[in-house]
Amino acid sequence: MIDEEKVRHIASLAKLNVSDDEMIKYQKQLTDILTEIDKILKVDIKNEDIMISPSDNRNVYSLDVIENHISKSDAFKNAKRVKGDYIVVPKVIE
Amino acid sequence: MRYLDLDIKTINEKLKNKEIKPIDLVNEAFNRIEETNLNCFITLNKEEAIKKALELEEKEVDNILFGLPIAIKDNIVTKDLRTTAASHILEDFIPIYDATVITKIKEKNMIIIGKTNMDEFAMGSTGETSYFGNTLNPIDKTVVPGGSSSGSASCVAAGITPFSLGTDTGGSIRQPSSFCGLVGLKPTYGRVSRYGVIAFASSLDQVGPITRNVYENALLLNVISGQDKNDLTSSNKEVKDYTSLMGQDINNLKIAVPNYYMSEVIDKIVREKVTNIINLLKEKGCQVDYVDIDYLEYAIPLYQVIALGEASSNLARYDGIRYGLKIDNFKNIDELYKNTRTIGFGSEVKRRIMIGSYILSGENANTYYYKALKLRKEMTDSFKNILSKYDLIIGPTNTDVAYKLGTKQDDALKSFYDDLLTIPVNMAGLPALSLPVGYKNNLPVGMHIIGNYFEEDKIYQLAYFIENKLKEEV
Numbered sequence: 001m002i003d004e005e006k007v008r009h010i011a012s013l014a015k016l017n018v019s020d021d022e023m024i025k026y027q028k029q030l031t032d033i034l035t036e037i038d039k040i041l042k043v044d045i046k047n048e049d050i051m052i053s054p055s056d057n058r059n060v061y062s063l064d065v066i067e068n069h070i071s072k073s074d075a076f077k078n079a080k081r082v083k084g085d086y087i088v089v090p091k092v093i094e
Numbered sequence: 095m096r097y098l099d100l101d102i103k104t105i106n107e108k109l110k111n112k113e114i115k116p117i118d119l120v121n122e123a124f125n126r127i128e129e130t131n132l133n134c135f136i137t138l139n140k141e142e143a144i145k146k147a148l149e150l151e152e153k154e155v156d157n158i159l160f161g162l163p164i165a166i167k168d169n170i171v172t173k174d175l176r177t178t179a180a181s182h183i184l185e186d187f188i189p190i191y192d193a194t195v196i197t198k199i200k201e202k203n204m205i206i207i208g209k210t211n212m213d214e215f216a217m218g219s220t221g222e223t224s225y226f227g228n229t230l231n232p233i234d235k236t237v238v239p240g241g242s243s244s245g246s247a248s249c250v251a252a253g254i255t256p257f258s259l260g261t262d263t264g265g266s267i268r269q270p271s272s273f274c275g276l277v278g279l280k281p282t283y284g285r286v287s288r289y290g291v292i293a294f295a296s297s298l299d300q301v302g303p304i305t306r307n308v309y310e311n312a313l314l315l316n317v318i319s320g321q322d323k324n325d326l327t328s329s330n331k332e333v334k335d336y337t338s339l340m341g342q343d344i345n346n347l348k349i350a351v352p353n354y355y356m357s358e359v360i361d362k363i364v365r366e367k368v369t370n371i372i373n374l375l376k377e378k379g380c381q382v383d384y385v386d387i388d389y390l391e392y393a394i395p396l397y398q399v400i401a402l403g404e405a406s407s408n409l410a411r412y413d414g415i416r417y418g419l420k421i422d423n424f425k426n427i428d429e430l431y432k433n434t435r436t437i438g439f440g441s442e443v444k445r446r447i448m449i450g451s452y453i454l455s456g457e458n459a460n461t462y463y464y465k466a467l468k469l470r471k472e473m474t475d476s477f478k479n480i481l482s483k484y485d486l487i488i489g490p491t492n493t494d495v496a497y498k499l500g501t502k503q504d505d506a507l508k509s510f511y512d513d514l515l516t517i518p519v520n521m522a523g524l525p526a527l528s529l530p531v532g533y534k535n536n537l538p539v540g541m542h543i544i545g546n547y548f549e550e551d552k553i554y555q556l557a558y559f560i561e562n563k564l565k566e567e568v
Contacts, residue, residue, distance in 0.1 A: 010250050013451035014406060015413075015431040016444055021249060026445070029506035037155055037462060039395045042467055043103035053297040054283035054523020055327040062323065074190040078417030089415055090427045 116161030183438030193290020210245030218414035225257035240270030265516025270541025283523030355489025406450025
């Protein structure tokens with residue numbers, strides 16, 4: 001089973017907290033899934049080709065014209081704190 | 095008698111000759127929601143639906159879907175109508191635009207009844223991961239309706255609306271359709287625009303119709319298909335009339351049955367039901383062969399890498415700043431993110447984005463993700479190889495019928511194993527449909543029909559034939 005430190009590391013990558021109560025549950029569940037995923041490492045594939053998407057569209061360009069405006073009031077509609085032309089966020093520089 | 099229980103052609107005739115009005119259908123739908131009490135909606139659109147129905151009285155009935163009620167999965171955005179993806183983190187989210195599929199159904203003057211319940215962010219296969227509670231299966235309220243499009247299936251099965259839209263990333267249209275005895279189609283990747291669909295795994299997600307029968311399913315696909323400049327993965331391939339092959343002779347169809355789909359892992363009675371259909375098709379003169387498709391046994395770990403990797407990236411946008419839940423208890427930006435996300439997401443979603451973030455981090459991206467992309471290519475090539483020799487692939491949709499609510503809820507692998515037979519189709523981007531073909535202990539069994547890229551018309555051709563044959567037998 002993966003250790004507590006690794007669970008905290010994984011949670012932090014996903015920007016989540018893990019409480020002490022949930023620790024054992026996550027240790028078990030993440031171990032189960034990661035063990036399952038390891039199965040693909042054993043598959044022997046000679047071919048180096050990859051597939052990122054089923055879409056075979058190539059170079060789809062948009063016309064160089066201004067369209068589809070979102071109004072400021074719409075853009076701010078779902079934000080919790082707005083001040084003038086800005087959405088308020090905590091300080092991000094030290 | 096309820097008008098909504100009639101077939102669409104008959105309802106359309108009655109609307110045309112003014113025997114009924116759209117408001118009659120809307121009233122029936124809302125009455126039925128109250129009578130059935132299945133929790134299949136998160137948000138009702140009652141006021142707007144009534145307003146729209148009354149407006150339509152002044153308009154000419156110009157298409158077969160005119161004035162008909164439809165339910166929309168709650169991960170498809172609807173302008174000014176709350177859209178939550180069944181998550182606490184989007185509990186108060188009001189979209190500022192319509193998804194392309196919504197624009198298209200509005201152009202046909204269909205009437206949106208409400209937004210259906212689902213597994214949170216479409217992650218789950220029972221409907222039970224919704225922040226808004228379980229959806230019930232109208233066939234038997236003690237079993238799951240399937241998921242993630244739980245409410246979209248439940249409401250059509252209950253006769254609330256004849257149509258609903260779902261989304262399918264690993265089986266989320268086909269599995270609930272199968273568990274509720276309905277017809278559900280996941281179209282070819284790129285057939286239907288994903289613009290305005292709340293992203294789970296962008297290279298797998300696809301919107302599709304859930305209906306009572308095959309013909310009505312194709313009618314809705316006709317409307318939602320097509321290229322969209324707002325979705326660069328949408329295809330410019332011509333949109334066919336997907337009803338056009340229905341009723342045509344099927345005896346020239348070549349059909350493959352993957353051995354993997356009929357193996358011991360699949361319930362015996364489910365296999366029997368599919369075998370009955372295989373025999374029926376052989377009698378009719380179809381060539382039906384059992385075949386091997388390579389790498390199918392790796393579909394679940396492959397899905398876990400691709401889908402969860404993409405999900406962790408897509409769900410990074412829920413940061414408590416621009417929209418959605420925001421927790422006020424934080425000392426810095428990192429705490430704002432973490433506290434908001436920890437409270438806003440349910441446990442299935444958290445587990446999945448943790449795995450996704452981990453397998454894309456540092457050297458893991460090369461070890462897991464890159465390997466998965468190679469495996470995805472190989473699996474897709476094996477499908478293409480089979481479909482170069484056969485028109486269609488058939489088998490069961492699921493390993494078994496619907497099971498009791500609350501079973502295996504704590505098992506982290508369970509919801510993935512439910513999608514054992516549906517996931518490979520999303521990996522390859524192929525179209526596939528689930529069709530009811532009988533019952534096991536009074537619960538419906540679904541048959542899977544998988545087609546070649548953009549050949550939904552052929553899937554419907556076979557499905558329509560089987561549907562009619564089974565009707566004759568009753």
